[in-house]
Amino acid sequence: MNTGGKFSDEELMEAIQKNERKNDAIRYLYQEYFDSLSSLITYNSGSPEDAQDIFQEVIVSFVQIVQDGKFRGESSIKTFLYALARNTWLNELKRRGRMNQRNKLYEEGRDSVTIPASESFENREIRKQLLASVGRLGEDCRRILTLFYYEGLSMKEILEQTAYENDQVVRNKKYKCLKQLADLINNDKIIAENLKQIDHEQGF
Amino acid sequence: MNKDFEFTTELFDKYLNAELLPEEMKLVENRLQEDPRLMNEYNNLKMAIDAARLDGLSIEVAGIGKEYFSGSRGNKNNQSRGRIRSIGYYALRVAALLLVVAGSYLAILYATVSPEKVFADNYYPYELPASRSGSQTSDLEKFYISSQWNQVLALMEPLEDRTQKELYLGGLSAMRTAKFQYAIKLFEKLLENNQVNQEQSYQDGSEFYLALTYIKLGEYDKARTLFQLIRNDPRHAYNNQVHAMDLLKLKLLSWKK
Numbered sequence: 001m002n003t004g005g006k007f008s009d010e011e012l013m014e015a016i017q018k019n020e021r022k023n024d025a026i027r028y029l030y031q032e033y034f035d036s037l038s039s040l041i042t043y044n045s046g047s048p049e050d051a052q053d054i055f056q057e058v059i060v061s062f063v064q065i066v067q068d069g070k071f072r073g074e075s076s077i078k079t080f081l082y083a084l085a086r087n088t089w090l091n092e093l094k095r096r097g098r099m100n101q102r103n104k105l106y107e108e109g110r111d112s113v114t115i116p117a118s119e120s121f122e123n124r125e126i127r128k129q130l131l132a133s134v135g136r137l138g139e140d141c142r143r144i145l146t147l148f149y150y151e152g153l154s155m156k157e158i159l160e161q162t163a164y165e166n167d168q169v170v171r172n173k174k175y176k177c178l179k180q181l182a183d184l185i186n187n188d189k190i191i192a193e194n195l196k197q198i199d200h201e202q203g204f
Numbered sequence: 205m206n207k208d209f210e211f212t213t214e215l216f217d218k219y220l221n222a223e224l225l226p227e228e229m230k231l232v233e234n235r236l237q238e239d240p241r242l243m244n245e246y247n248n249l250k251m252a253i254d255a256a257r258l259d260g261l262s263i264e265v266a267g268i269g270k271e272y273f274s275g276s277r278g279n280k281n282n283q284s285r286g287r288i289r290s291i292g293y294y295a296l297r298v299a300a301l302l303l304v305v306a307g308s309y310l311a312i313l314y315a316t317v318s319p320e321k322v323f324a325d326n327y328y329p330y331e332l333p334a335s336r337s338g339s340q341t342s343d344l345e346k347f348y349i350s351s352q353w354n355q356v357l358a359l360m361e362p363l364e365d366r367t368q369k370e371l372y373l374g375g376l377s378a379m380r381t382a383k384f385q386y387a388i389k390l391f392e393k394l395l396e397n398n399q400v401n402q403e404q405s406y407q408d409g410s411e412f413y414l415a416l417t418y419i420k421l422g423e424y425d426k427a428r429t430l431f432q433l434i435r436n437d438p439r440h441a442y443n444n445q446v447h448a449m450d451l452l453k454l455k456l457l458s459w460k461k
Contacts, residue, residue, distance in 0.1 A: 130255035150260020
């Protein structure tokens with residue numbers, strides 16, 4: 001098991017998959033790959049701020065892909081992150097309507113790494129809208145949902161971190177918040193359009 | 205709020221968390237298969253849960269990113285000061301010594317680095333691959349093969365009529381005759397054509413030799429950007445040619461300027 005600041009590819013994947021020392025692993029990804037990946041963005045008409053945002057998004061995607069078991073190490077993490085960053089940046093340019101010829105060229109270029117379907121333009125749009133929907137919730141709702149679904153805390157543990165009377169009140173509040181978020185998602189036209197597009201592409 | 209819907213949210217949530225009894229799980233499964241409206245609600249709840257998880261992960265990664273960019277990594281490292289001390293005084297001295305050695309090396313490198321040396325370390329002449337039997341060799345290619353650089357360049361204009369291969373050989377010939385400004389013009393024209401036509405013809409080679417030409421003309425930042433691009437791309441044909449030390453040397457040259 002890795003106990004220092006450095007990780008091999010296998011140790012990185014294990015830390016993320018098992019959720020042990022995940023933050024150290026993410027910190028290591030920043031230290032190791034930010035500089036090289038950011039120049040990919042800045043060389044292709046991105047600003048330094050774009051590079052930071054895209055890198056953050058890439059790391060989030062990478063963690064999810066690893067945890068979902070969709071990255072099995074066919075390529076090195078460096079190569080995979082590079083392909084992921086390129087894909088994410090091209091999607092962002094497409095979103096901004098600033099896809100120039102060179103970017104198109106790179107899009108059709110020499111990528112031998114298979115990017116999971118979750119990283120398609122449509123799925124990225126959906127993710128952005130999902131985050132925007134969570135952002136529209138009140139701070140209390142956002143906190144309860146994150147503590148329960150992301151941190152994996154029990155109702156009792158959440159109660160200790162909030163000002164509710166008892167864990168049943170927290171539970172009810174959680175259901176209300178979840179319902180509120182589900183309604184926001186249900187009424188989001190961009191999500192609906194992109195889901196439709198995905199269905200269409202899959203032939204449904 | 206609709207009481208039935210509250211129940212549904214709770215039920216689905218328990219279903220998703222596998223908190224129901226096996227027969228209840230089966231019942232929900234069946235209802236979902238039968239009722240598209242319920243299935244839609246279920247899918248929305250699933251997305252809501254995914255959204256909460258995504259939000260949590262994004263906040264966590266953003267926090268680490270903020271820490272990284274603000275340079276507070278140093279402060280984090282200080283938290284393990286006790287452990288570092290336990291490594292011992294001598295370890296610190298060795299580290300300090302290494303720092304002095306690294307600093308001295310950097311100082312020597314700074315004093316001795318020159319564009320000529322960086323160019324010479326990286327440049328190697330491009331040779332045309334042997335043509336396949338039956339394929340035609342143009343006059344321009346023949347001139348290139350026989351090292352008649354000026355003859356190659358004489359055939360360059362108008363650039364619009366040149367193929368990507370001819371522009372590439374022209375750029376290389378211009379380098380051979382120290383016409384570096386012209387070499388830049390030819391390589392840039394080639395890269396521009398690739399952009400317009402969405403092609404990759406001689407792309408990697410042109411990026412590499414263009415970087416070397418920039419070095420010759422003292423445009424170290426431009427050269428460094430291209431070298432960084434090549435180094436970052438594992439599939440670039442010249443990826444193994446460019447090393448971290450080259451990037452450092454170009455940075456030093458830029459400071460010396």
